[in-house]
Amino acid sequence: MKKVLYRQLLVKALGLSFLLFSTSFYAQEETAAEETAVEESSAAGGDAAKGKQLFNQNCAACHALNRKMTGPALANVETRLYEDEGLDKEWLYAWIKNSAGMIASGDAYANKIYAEYNQAAMTAFPTLSNQDIDDILAYTAAPPPEPVVATVASADGEGGGASGGISNEIILGALALVFGLLVIMLILVNNTLRRIAEANGVVLEKAKAEKRLPLWKAFAQNQFLVLVSAIFLLLASAYFAYGWMMQVGVDQGYAPIQPIHYSHKIHAGDNKIECKYCHSSARVSKHSGIPSLNVCMNCHKSIYEYTGNPEGPSDEDLANGYTNEFYTAEIKKLYKAVGWDEENQRYTGESQPVEWVRIHNLPDFAYFNHSQHVSVAGIECQTCHGPVEEMEIMYQYSPLTMGWCINCHRETNVKVEGNEYYEAIHAELSKKYGVEELTAAMMGGLECGKCHY
Known part of the structure; x- marks a missing residue:
C-alpha cells in the first residue's frame, strides 16, 4: 500500500510541475506592436513620405522640424510664411532653388533671413522640382510621429523583448522545481527500496571505516x-x-573612463569616420594628438542628439546603459565644454577644458614616431591599436613592450615600391647578401639608438 501511495504522489507532483510550467509559458507569450506612422499629404498635394526622405537627404544637415539649428526650424514653415510674412509658394520655390539670387535681387525677407543667420546663404537646390518641394513641405506640415520607446525587460521578468517569450526567472524557477521534484523522488525511491529489502529479511549494514592516520x-x-x-x-x-x-609597466587592456564618453564604435564603426580625420597629426608628427573640440563641433553643430539604430539599442547596450538618451547627454557635455549656445547657435566664449585620460603611454626613454609608421611605412592604425571600430570604450589593445616592437621589426616587410631610398638599400643588400625581402630589422631597426636616445 505504501508503494502505491508513493507512486501516486510522484505522478501528481510531476503532473503539477508540468501544468505550472505550461501555464507560465503561455501566460508570457506577447506580440510586439510596431508603430507605423506614414503621414498623409498636406493641403498642397505633396507626399509626406517622399518628403521625409528628401528632407533627410537635403535639409537635415542644417534644419530640424521643431528646433533652431544652422537654419530655422521648418515645422509648418509654409503656413508661417503665408500667414506671417504674406509670401506665396512661388517665393519658396525660388528661395530653395536659388537663395543667393533672391538675396542679390534685394528681396526684403530673403535679406532678413540672410542677416539673421550669420550672413550665410542657404545652399541652392536647383535640381529639386516643384513637386519635390511640395513633398518636403507636406512632410514639414504633417504632425511629428510619436517617439518610439524601447521596451526594456524589468527585474521581475516583464516585457520579454520584441518577440515576447518566457523570462529567464520563470525558466530558472521551473528548472529548480523539476530538480527539487527529482531529489524528492530519489529520496522516496531509496526509502522504498530499503523497506522492501527489510521486508525480505535483508540486513543492511554500514561499512566500518578502518582506522587511518590523519592525512597531514x-x-x-x-x-x-x-x-x-x-x-x-x-x-x-x-x-x-x-x-x-x-607585467610592471605593461598596461594592456587599460580602459579608463573619460570625462565625456566617446564611442569609437559609433564614429569609426557605424559612421565610417577615418581615424586620421580626428587624429590628423599622426600623418606628420611624432604624436597622434588629441583632437580639439572644434573638430567635434564640425559635425555636432548639426548633430545635437543621437537617434541611434532605427531598430533600437541592442540588449548589450541597454545592459550597459548605452541608450539614445545617454549619448545625447554626452553631446550636451561637449556643448558645455566648448561654450556652444544650442538655442541661439553661437559660441558664448565660456569654454571649459576637458581633462582626457591618456591611454597609450610609452616610457620617456622610448622614441616612437607616428608619421614614420603611418605615412612612410603605411601601417594601418588597427595594427597597433586593434579593432578600434568595434570599441565602445577605447582600451590599450597591444602590450607595447620592447619585445613586441622588435618582433614587428623582424617580421614586417618594408614597402620599397615607389621609394628610391628603400629601393637603393634593397638593391645593395640583395647584391651582398642575396636578400629578397627587406625588413625594418635589416635597416637597423634593432639598433638601440633607433628607439633609445
Whole structure:
C-alpha cells in the first residue's frame, strides 16, 4: 500500500510541475506592436513620405522640424510664411532653388533671413522640382510621429523583448522545481527500496571505516613526497613572481573612463569616420594628438542628439546603459565644454577644458614616431591599436613592450615600391647578401639608438 501511495504522489507532483510550467509559458507569450506612422499629404498635394526622405537627404544637415539649428526650424514653415510674412509658394520655390539670387535681387525677407543667420546663404537646390518641394513641405506640415520607446525587460521578468517569450526567472524557477521534484523522488525511491529489502529479511549494514592516520601525518612521514612538494612550490612561486614582475609597466587592456564618453564604435564603426580625420597629426608628427573640440563641433553643430539604430539599442547596450538618451547627454557635455549656445547657435566664449585620460603611454626613454609608421611605412592604425571600430570604450589593445616592437621589426616587410631610398638599400643588400625581402630589422631597426636616445 505504501508503494502505491508513493507512486501516486510522484505522478501528481510531476503532473503539477508540468501544468505550472505550461501555464507560465503561455501566460508570457506577447506580440510586439510596431508603430507605423506614414503621414498623409498636406493641403498642397505633396507626399509626406517622399518628403521625409528628401528632407533627410537635403535639409537635415542644417534644419530640424521643431528646433533652431544652422537654419530655422521648418515645422509648418509654409503656413508661417503665408500667414506671417504674406509670401506665396512661388517665393519658396525660388528661395530653395536659388537663395543667393533672391538675396542679390534685394528681396526684403530673403535679406532678413540672410542677416539673421550669420550672413550665410542657404545652399541652392536647383535640381529639386516643384513637386519635390511640395513633398518636403507636406512632410514639414504633417504632425511629428510619436517617439518610439524601447521596451526594456524589468527585474521581475516583464516585457520579454520584441518577440515576447518566457523570462529567464520563470525558466530558472521551473528548472529548480523539476530538480527539487527529482531529489524528492530519489529520496522516496531509496526509502522504498530499503523497506522492501527489510521486508525480505535483508540486513543492511554500514561499512566500518578502518582506522587511518590523519592525512597531514601521513604526508609528513613521507619524506620523498615532502621534498617533491617543496620543489614544486618553489618553482611555481618563482614562475608567478617572474610573471608578475614582467607585467610592471605593461598596461594592456587599460580602459579608463573619460570625462565625456566617446564611442569609437559609433564614429569609426557605424559612421565610417577615418581615424586620421580626428587624429590628423599622426600623418606628420611624432604624436597622434588629441583632437580639439572644434573638430567635434564640425559635425555636432548639426548633430545635437543621437537617434541611434532605427531598430533600437541592442540588449548589450541597454545592459550597459548605452541608450539614445545617454549619448545625447554626452553631446550636451561637449556643448558645455566648448561654450556652444544650442538655442541661439553661437559660441558664448565660456569654454571649459576637458581633462582626457591618456591611454597609450610609452616610457620617456622610448622614441616612437607616428608619421614614420603611418605615412612612410603605411601601417594601418588597427595594427597597433586593434579593432578600434568595434570599441565602445577605447582600451590599450597591444602590450607595447620592447619585445613586441622588435618582433614587428623582424617580421614586417618594408614597402620599397615607389621609394628610391628603400629601393637603393634593397638593391645593395640583395647584391651582398642575396636578400629578397627587406625588413625594418635589416635597416637597423634593432639598433638601440633607433628607439633609445
